[in-house]
Amino acid sequence: MTTTPTDSPPAGAARGRGAARPHPVTGRVSSLTYVLLCALLLFALGPLVLFAFSSLKTQSELATSPLSFPTSLRWSNFATAWEQANMGAGLLNSLIVVVGTVAGVCVIAGCAAYAMARLDLPGSGTFITYLLVSSSLPTQMFLVPLFYLWTKLNLYDSLFGLIVIYWGLFSPFATLLLRSFMITIPREFEEAARMDGAGELRVLFQVVLPNALPGFLTIALVTALSAYNEFLIAVTFIQDSSLLPVSTTFFTFQQGFTQDYTLIGAAGMIMVLPMLLLFLALQRRFIEGVSSSGLGGA
Amino acid sequence: MTISRRNFLVLSGATALTPVLASCGGGSGSGGGLQYWSAFQNQQQQDYFKKERVDAFQGSAKVRLTVKPTDTIDRLTQTALAAGTGPDLVLTAGPAQVAAYADAGYLLPLEKYSQKYGWDSMLAPWALAASRVDGKLVCLPGGYETMIMIYNPATLEQHGWKVPTNRSEFEAICTEAKAKGLMPVASGNADWRPASEWWVTFALNHSAGPDAVYSALQGRTRWSDPVFADAINLLNGYYQQGWWGGSVDSYFTNTFPNLYTALASGKAVFMITGSWATSEILPYFGAAAGNDATWDWAPLFPLRDGVPAEVWDLGIGATLSVNAKSANPDAAAEYLNFLESDPKRQAQGIAEASLQPAPIQLSAADFPESVDERLVRLYTRLSNAATIGYTTWTFWPQQTDTDLYTNFDKVITGQLSTKDYLDGLDKVFQSELAAKKVPPAPAPSGPAK
Amino acid sequence: MLPLIAINALVVLGPSLLAVYYSFTDWNGIGTAKWIGLHNYIELAGDAEFRNALWHNILWTIFFLVVPMAMGLFGAYALTRIRRFRLLFRVAYFLPYIVASVITAAIWENLLSPDVGIGEVLHLNFLGSQTLALPTVAFVNNWAWWGFLVVVFLAAMQGVNPNLYEAAALDGAGPFRQFWSITLPSIQPTFMFLGLMTIIWSFLSFDYVYVLTQGGPAGATDVLSTLLYREAFASLRAGYASAVGMVMALISGVVVAAYLVIRKRKDWAV
Structure with missing residues (x-):
């Protein structure tokens, strides 16, 4: 459930295990299982496929036969949507925001998670509680004070300012998630390195980071999704229309052309595509990451 | 004169044209020029405004428009x-918002400029009255608007109906239309939830009547009075019979494009709406929509004996002020004057882009020849209105209006009885009245100019 | 840890503390704020719109604790038991999660439309009806959400010791018995943590309601966050809106505290 802009998947729970393997299938698999799985598959993909179809239809075709395969493929919808909603600039801005947000969150959450998992600081339990509670505050509530602050700090109406807000909003979850990865890395690795005379920094860069890589990829993907899809804060904190990320151009586009659902379809497809490719590229790593994180079972 | 917030967004291509503005290098940066944020109903309106009202301004500073x-x-x-x-020029949705901004000291008092440019004699007194907060002029009314009834003449002709001029004629047509499976009044609030207040405005001013509304706005009578209960009950009855939007459920999901389409195709009979609809409706009629449908408008009729035959509900769709923090207030006021003045410029805006005009006196002679006759009729009659009504979004204080x-x-x-509804409204209204948050309203009779 | 604290204090904590202050004032979001003590909170207690929104949040929470959780558990468990196409299913289930909420809303608005979509076929006005609107919005939200749970639960289930299943199978336990007595207890911490996050997020829920119905029709889908938004920006009552936000934060705080107590008793690591 996407909730607010703070939205991101849950952070790690539970004691994790190292790389998990699928357990061998036991018992026979009933065909009913496949039927149900396929039904769910249809439920997940059906609307997406219809949506893709609608982006290739003419308006009148969509009105008369909304559920059929398009008779002729109107690729021009994509060009029109691209132009009308200025999606090129939107995507470029989104790229900057996503890369900036992901890089920053990885550094911030990386440091914090490492400190919490390894340095045995006092009060880390309290800190976890704080992170949980601070993620449960409704963003709409502090929008105005935050805006005030951003104007004073000259961060208003700049992509960097937006990125900093995303750092603040998305870091707590990323930290909790990453921490649970790091707990699972056996301490022996680091101790061995230290015995070999490696300094703390070298331990960090040569032992901890490589081992936590799946964890970083996971929080990177999750943060990228959150930043890419966020619109409420973006539209508030960016005044200059040439700086708006694609999520907001789509949002306003949808209202501007309610009647032309084919263009909405095309614009939506354009917007989804980059994240889809990113996910497909990372999905194996991502799922490994989730498996080996604290989210992996006991 | 740009938008009103009642004008929702359906047709606002506002964002679609971000490229245009982006390429103009519009920056939030204060880098010279007057910052002006606005929104538009459609691309055509925006292009026109940019060309004729922004680029054409030859004043002491350049205007930088951000959509x-x-x-x-x-x-x-x-x-x-x-x-x-x-921004240097502050656009608001109406007097209630202005009052809040003015109280906080964000708006520059404009008396000095009013004298310099002669706004007192140029703008309609009712509109100027509504632009004052604690006696100080803090904004100028941007576009002004009224409530009208839009219909498709072919539909009426086909069924042998005439434009209703009173309640019984209206109800007779609605009954017949409903029986024939038509939607008597095209309405819905899926695109803009506050649209419900358009029809409450209709009921209050045309059933209870402008005198009763004025008296309650002054705090002399209460909203819980029976005359308002009758108005709300009447309107609610129309909803319950499925006259408004087909049924209560579909009222909540009807979008404006669907309603305009229904009007054009003859599936809906009337639309009771604001004058802004005269521009929104264009893509759905005639060549633009690939049909041969036409539309026309008529003034709203009384719903009760004793209410004047023609009441023109007045509304200020947008106001313009000068930001107290503006680095160049003189230039901002100069630009304000440019936007508000010159009947010919106002008339041209109506003719070419259906822009809502500033509330200045317009006569038929001001309009260019290319103008749509229906619009000339609308704005000249409105300029000479004998009795005015009160749109809720202009004359009600903010919280009462939201409720x-x-x-x-x-x-x-x-879920709520008429009595509880009005009692609740009255309670909030009285507290806002005590807090001096009710915008000033002109008396109902007498020419509006 | 310091950068996190600094950035969090700047973006979340500082502005939130200001909001705490505003919740005790009559601030209109624009001008100066006047201290009015507990007045906003007293008004909240008697506000029918607030109770209505809170009730919807509770229903919403229950829905998200039951439906997506059940779908997620079923999907994940079924996937551990099949040999082929596991990757395909997993990726497909996850896809709706990567679609932005505005697009998901657009997809379903069209699909459910009473004029051309499923609504026309079934003669139901999903988003216009008082009774159907809330379940419909929740349904649309769930469509984009449950696949994420499949992936997470699947990951957790893959960590379960396979020997346990073998032993159970030898004892003659069927798939259902195995699920109840082995899978579920083994993934309990993950399960509980997702339950916690579900509750927290359910109280923050905003996007789908805002885009699909704006809280309507007639408040049928109003939740605390849309009420807060309306009070702050339509009624110009930012002080009151802050009080709504405080109550939301308080509820989540209580839930987090309860979770932490349980966690301590059961001796889980977070």
């Missing part, structure tokens, strides 16, 4: 002002 999404411009402006910034449309939806779904 905002229609449904968020209010919130963005509010947030920016509260944080001590914002008025939010809770009316609960009346039509049966």
